[in-house]
Amino acid sequence: MLKEKIVRVTRYNELKKLYEKYERLLIPSMLLFGVAVDFVTFRAIKISTAFALLGVYTIVAGAIIAFINAYDGERIKHQNLAPIKYLRLAAPLVVQFTFGALLSASLIFYWFSGTISVSWPFILIIAVLMASNEVLRHHYLKPTVQISVYFFILFSLSSLILPFVFNSISPWIFLLSGVLSLIVIYLYIRLLANSIPYIQRSKARIRFFVIAIFISMNAMYFLNVIPPIPLSLREAGVYHSVQRSGSGYIMQAEEESWLDWITPGQTMHLRQGDRLYVYTAVFAPADLDTKIYHRWEYYSKDEREWISGGRFSFSIIGGRENGYRGFSLKSNLTPGKWRVSVETERGQVLGRIRFAVEQVEERPDFKNLIR
Numbered sequence: 174m175l176k177e178k179i180v181r182v183t184r185y186n187e188l189k190k191l192y193e194k195y196e197r198l199l200i201p202s203m204l205l206f207g208v209a210v211d212f213v214t215f216r217a218i219k220i221s222t223a224f225a226l227l228g229v230y231t232i233v234a235g236a237i238i239a240f241i242n243a244y245d246g247e248r249i250k251h252q253n254l255a256p257i258k259y260l261r262l263a264a265p266l267v268v269q270f271t272f273g274a275l276l277s278a279s280l281i282f283y284w285f286s287g288t289i290s291v292s293w294p295f296i297l298i299i300a301v302l303m304a305s306n307e308v309l310r311h312h313y314l315k316p317t318v319q320i321s322v323y324f325f326i327l328f329s330l331s332s333l334i335l336p337f338v339f340n341s342i343s344p345w346i347f348l349l350s351g352v353l354s355l356i357v358i359y360l361y362i363r364l365l366a367n368s369i370p371y372i373q374r375s376k377a378r379i380r381f382f383v384i385a386i387f388i389s390m391n392a393m394y395f396l397n398v399i400p401p402i403p404l405s406l407r408e409a410g411v412y413h414s415v416q417r418s419g420s421g422y423i424m425q426a427e428e429e430s431w432l433d434w435i436t437p438g439q440t441m442h443l444r445q446g447d448r449l450y451v452y453t454a455v456f457a458p459a460d461l462d463t464k465i466y467h468r469w470e471y472y473s474k475d476e477r478e479w480i481s482g483g484r485f486s487f488s489i490i491g492g493r494e495n496g497y498r499g500f501s502l503k504s505n506l507t508p509g510k511w512r513v514s515v516e517t518e519r520g521q522v523l524g525r526i527r528f529a530v531e532q533v534e535e536r537p538d539f540k541n542l543i544r
Contacts, residue, residue: 234271406524407496408454454496467501472510
């Protein structure tokens, strides 16, 4: 018996040393692995199944955080049992995996829709977590950091899921997401504080960071910094003509040389009085009925700012996989830089098309595109 115990202790110590040796590589690798699992699985499953999987990740993350703090606070009996010790050793990796999967969830829904302008905040979050991992490696086990990140995840996911549930992108849905997340995290903190003394001592600091995140998220939302989840821009382009043809659209685009194609920015050549069309396809959940706006703006060199050239709307009904299509048009455009923002009624930007207008005498060569 003594010999077996010595073998078990030796095996555990060797595994622990191996873990500590490669900790700097393992922790970011698990975060990246969580992101990779999302990219693979969410492309092949239904949205309802994806939400169920995210729910499992959320529960696991919360349970592991509670286990880590209970173990370190010596609230778990029989800590010398091998399964408990090994679970504690692997717990940080599980947290990183679930956090990586959960933080990348919203990114996945929009990355494959081609809307970088919507996805970049989530890319930034993951990049910051990866880049700052050397710092977080020493602080990640602190309850303040764990629970603050966990609350951010709860808020982010609820603001993604509830619009699908209620088929609405109303500000009240976002506020409801925040309130529900606050209730869940309040009960979670209270549960931990009642059983773990040092969580009780850190409760005021944890609540401060939770409230700060709550206020910051709402401020970004009402300042239109946060994109209008779950809408996403599937396709956008500027054309000389857009006409409805049966169930599709026929569009006239300018012929481009390979040099024009690789050069950043697009230049549209217009004769006096010519019209210009902006076409977009916006994805929305089934049964969601809302309006999409095109805000036309041109850059004034004299005033050094963007000047409004009109805001035009069309209704969309969700459910079409490739997005609900619509367009706006404008004539007599001032030569120079232009941009068209694809917005919700509140002014949240789904995407933006930039181009330049150059006045010419002869009509450029066109090619027909069918969408």
